[in-house]
Amino acid sequence: MDYYNKDGELAGNDGQANDDFVMLLDGRDVTNVRARYWGSWWQQHWGGILTMVLGAIIGVVVGAWKGGLYWLAAIGLAAFGYWVGDRCFKSWFLPKKSTSVSDLVGTRLEPAPETVRAAAKRALERSNRPTTADPADQTFIADSAGGFHEEGGFWGTSPTGAEVIGQARPGSFADPFDQARAEINVFDVATPVSLDKTIGTFHVHPSGRLEREARRSGGTVSQTTNTGASDGATTTATEHAEFDQPPSVADVRNVRERSQRGEQSGHSFVIGARSGEIYFYDGTTSETDRYLAKISASRFFRGIP
Numbered sequence: 422m423d424y425y426n427k428d429g430e431l432a433g434n435d436g437q438a439n440d441d442f443v444m445l446l447d448g449r450d451v452t453n454v455r456a457r458y459w460g461s462w463w464q465q466h467w468g469g470i471l472t473m474v475l476g477a478i479i480g481v482v483v484g485a486w487k488g489g490l491y492w493l494a495a496i497g498l499a500a501f502g503y504w505v506g507d508r509c510f511k512s513w514f515l516p517k518k519s520t521s522v523s524d525l526v527g528t529r530l531e532p533a534p535e536t537v538r539a540a541a542k543r544a545l546e547r548s549n550r551p552t553t554a555d556p557a558d559q560t561f562i563a564d565s566a567g568g569f570h571e572e573g574g575f576w577g578t579s580p581t582g583a584e585v586i587g588q589a590r591p592g593s594f595a596d597p598f599d600q601a602r603a604e605i606n607v608f609d610v611a612t613p614v615s616l617d618k619t620i621g622t623f624h625v626h627p628s629g630r631l632e633r634e635a636r637r638s639g640g641t642v643s644q645t646t647n648t649g650a651s652d653g654a655t656t657t658a659t660e661h662a663e664f665d666q667p668p669s670v671a672d673v674r675n676v677r678e679r680s681q682r683g684e685q686s687g688h689s690f691v692i693g694a695r696s697g698e699i700y701f702y703d704g705t706t707s708e709t710d711r712y713l714a715k716i717s718a719s720r721f722f723r724g725i726p
């Protein structure tokens with residue numbers, strides 16, 4: 422299992438090689454886990470330093486043999502050597518000592534189980550695909566291109582305690598020039614499920630980006646030669662609009678209210694289709710700092726078909 426900090430950077434692991442991970446929300450845990458895994462400054466830089474020295478030596482030898490600006494070759498090869506070593510050999514020198522879960526002292530966030538992550542991955546895929554009009558719902562606007570509507574759902578337990586996952590109907594098409602956020606009701610499911618207790622919810626913030634030509638009538642004539650074109654110059658520029666990716670104030674409020682009413686016991690997450698990040702938030706999350714932690718979608722969905 423891997424440990425990540427709030428920004429989704431690898432802090433270390435527990436020594437077990439698998440796809441599991443947990444988000445460390447307490448800085449003390451991040452410091453301890455990092456120190457064991459990444460080691461000292463020297464341990465983190467040996468890979469780059471060794472190849473930097475090697476590059477410098479080769480540079481001096483080649484420079485002395487060929488003559489001329491040998492010192493430039495030495496500096497260039499030293500820098501290139503550090504770059505190569507830092508990328509290729511850094512990991513050889515890290516102590517990579519593991520930290521067991523029992524050594525953690527602060528709060529941490531366990532991601533939703535694989536079954537939920539699989540459902541979230543399907544929601545992400547659907548969000549990028551077009552939707553079709555619903556004859557029964559005249560207020561629903563189809564997303565003819567894909568990437569301009571939200572998808573999502575929830576997970577929890579049934580009255581018998583079994584795991585329940587609900588997939589919501591797609592949200593309506595949204596134009597990012599008009600609204601920075603599309604909308605969805607994650608509890609409006611296409612197929613009813615016998616939900617007893619909600620643990621968490623998930624929804625996609627779509628990837629769509631629209632461009633349009635912004636016409637601005639200029640107040641000045643830029644050229645003195647008369648082209649006979651028109652009265653006054655007209656300049657065109659391209660403007661674009663896209664959807665916010667982290668959780669919105671409304672998202673944070675919804676979870677807080679559900680948590681306060683005892684209707685949700687765990688966290689929710691937003692899948693940023695354009696940013697490629699997963700954002701976790703729960704009933705304690707503030708409206709100004711709207712997620713507890715984030716991680717890359719590629720890591721979140723690792724091992725999920």
Ligand SMILES: [Zn+2]
Nearest residue numbers: 624668669672
């Ligand atoms: Zn949202």
